[in-house]
Amino acid sequence: MNLHNAMPSNSAATITLEQWLKAATATLAQSLAWQPVSGDAVSARREASSVLLAAIGKTHAWLLTWPDACLSTDELARADAWLARRAAGEPLAYLRGEQEFWSLSLQVAPGILVPRADTECLVEQALLRIASAGAVRVLDLGTGSGAIALAIAHERRQAQVFAADRSALAVAVAQTNAARLSLALSCRESDWFSAFAGDRFDVIVSNPPYIAEDDPHLAALKFEPIQALAAADFGLADLREIIMQAPKHLSMNGYLLLEHGHDQAAAVRELLQQAGFVDVCSTRDFGGNERVTGGRWTGVSDDDA
Numbered sequence: 001m002n003l004h005n006a007m008p009s010n011s012a013a014t015i016t017l018e019q020w021l022k023a024a025t026a027t028l029a030q031s032l033a034w035q036p037v038s039g040d041a042v043s044a045r046r047e048a049s050s051v052l053l054a055a056i057g058k059t060h061a062w063l064l065t066w067p068d069a070c071l072s073t074d075e076l077a078r079a080d081a082w083l084a085r086r087a088a089g090e091p092l093a094y095l096r097g098e099q100e101f102w103s104l105s106l107q108v109a110p111g112i113l114v115p116r117a118d119t120e121c122l123v124e125q126a127l128l129r130i131a132s133a134g135a136v137r138v139l140d141l142g143t144g145s146g147a148i149a150l151a152i153a154h155e156r157r158q159a160q161v162f163a164a165d166r167s168a169l170a171v172a173v174a175q176t177n178a179a180r181l182s183l184a185l186s187c188r189e190s191d192w193f194s195a196f197a198g199d200r201f202d203v204i205v206s207n208p209p210y211i212a213e214d215d216p217h218l219a220a221l222k223f224e225p226i227q228a229l230a231a232a233d234f235g236l237a238d239l240r241e242i243i244m245q246a247p248k249h250l251s252m253n254g255y256l257l258l259e260h261g262h263d264q265a266a267a268v269r270e271l272l273q274q275a276g277f278v279d280v281c282s283t284r285d286f287g288g289n290e291r292v293t294g295g296r297w298t299g300v301s302d303d304d305a
């Protein structure tokens with residue numbers, strides 16, 4: 001990338017925020033890795049602003065007020081380095097080291113899925129099923145940064161919230177986020193339910209990997225861990241595994257709620273019904289796609305006898 005062609009060549013310290021933004025916007029508009037649909041100057045400018053403000057630790061209001069302020073040498077070096085990483089497609093959240101979810105600031109790092117706004121739909125559905133008072137036991141499977149579990153813990157202070165992930169890094173990050181937010185969370189390394197033998201929960205939530213392994217969209221997500229994104233069997237393998245195992249871990253009338261792909265709702269409903277769940281239904285996300293499907297477990301499993 002030749003960012004400084006459009007900038008004064010005499011000294012880094014004479015580059016203003018506005019000059020840097022103009023060049024950075026052009027760089028991002030041409031970057032296929034950042035944005036498959038190139039040439040969208042408005043979103044490229046917005047993204048360039050986000051990179052700049054994160055790199056120099058200022059607000060949008062500050063940028064609007066001081067567009068002619070000059071970048072220091074250190075600020076320029078950081079802004080350029082972060083722009084190059086963003087132009088290559090790395091999520092802004094990894095550059096900042098944090099991502100907002102459910103208005104909680106969560107630490108994220110390469111190796112941990114960046115929580116998505118659509119996943120707030122799963123949190124909403126869980127909260128509808130968790131009374132504000134009472135020691136309800138909740139489990140978040142595949143917790144990643146802890147996003148879902150911590151949003152629930154934040155809204156339902158009396159709930160006992162558990163979380164699990166197969167990734168030791170995810171468990172460590174989720175625990176760090178819980179401590180940073182002063183929220184109670186019991187987090188374990190676990191292959192789905194393996195670390196919860198004999199345990200039952202009133203609500204189990206999960207946003208498991210659900211993208212088909214040959215889905216071309218995975219290429220645009222190359223900076224995020226593939227094991228957090230893709231699943232065998234057209235993306236349904238992990239959803240099926242959780243649905244099959246959940247009855248052994250649900251209380252009577254407990255709920256299982258699952259996030260899935262926009263075209264997987266019918267398949268997930270069918271899997272839940274086949275497994276014996278009732279009140280099976282799907283909910284749409286903010287984009288209008290069926291995104292969360294869940295059901296109620298009315299019985300006890302054969303293993304209870």
Ligand SMILES: C[S@@+](CC[C@H](N)C(=O)[O-])C[C@H]1O[C@@H](n2cnc3c(N)ncnc32)[C@H](O)[C@@H]1O
Nearest residue numbers: 115142143144165166167191192207208209228
């Ligand atoms: C789509 S990410 C969801 C992360 C987080 N819950 C969120 O919504 O941002 C899926 C998560 O499931 C975890 N995972 C994948 N396979 C797993 C398994 N067999 N057992 C437990 N966790 C698993 C991944 O490490 C990853 O953190």
